[in-house]
Structures are given as C-alpha cells and as structure tokens.
Amino acid sequence: MTTTKAPIDWTRLTAPSIDDFDLMAKDAFADLPEEFRKLCEGVVIRIEDFPDDETLDEMECESEFDLLGLFRGHGLAQGASSMQTGQFPNMVWLYRRPILDFWAQQDDSLGAIVTHVLVHEIGHHFGLSDDDMEAIESAAR
Structure with missing residues (x-):
C-alpha cells in the first residue's frame, strides 16, 4: 500500500515568531539531561x-547578526552559589533573527541549532568545555 504525502502549502508558511522560539527553547531545555537541568535552576531564558x-x-560585533545567544550573570564557574540582594538572575538570551539567518546557511534543523545555542550559553554558566557541551547536546538528541 502506497501513501502519498500531502504537499506543503508554502504560501502560508511564516518565519517562527518570538513565541515559537520561546516554545522551541523550552522544548530544547526539557530534552536536556535531567542532572544538567537541575543544575540550571533559576536560569532565565529570554528570546529577543x-x-x-x-x-x-560590548561583544565587539560588526553586525547585529553576529551574536546568536548570550549568557549574563554569575555562573557556577565564577563561584556564584546564591543570589545577592538586588542581583539580576542568571539569564540566557537567544536572538531569533541571527539564529534564523544562521539556520538558512546550515543543514541542521532549526531545533538542533536552538538546542546548540542554548547548551553553549548555559555551558558558560558552568564553565564547561566544548567537549562537555557536545556530550550534553548528544544526550538531548
């Protein structure tokens, strides 16, 4: 029995919105290893x-498309163990338009790129090596 897949109506597709990215980031975070997620308690993820x-x-970017994500705060690598009064929470920003532009030049899925950027930025919180972050990404797949 042969089934045919309905063609995609490309005329109705739009770029993922900030809300779509927020959902992708939440899904990507939920797919990370549990022990890693537990260590991220209190990290706020923002989409802009x-x-x-x-x-x-500050990051010496030549273009607004140069930065895919950013971690700001006092990570575990800097010895931060508790919030100080008046201190902002640790935050990760994912930048929608630069990520979409990067995606257009890659073979990876958009979800894989969002996961990669998220893990990379959270990895700064922990002071992880590139090998450590790659292992976390692999465990999330």
Missing part, C-alpha cells in the same frame, strides 16, 4: 529578535 546596541558594542 536582536541583541541591543550596548551588547553589540
């Missing part, structure tokens, strides 16, 4: 279209 001008200047 682009980094702000101050961040672009």
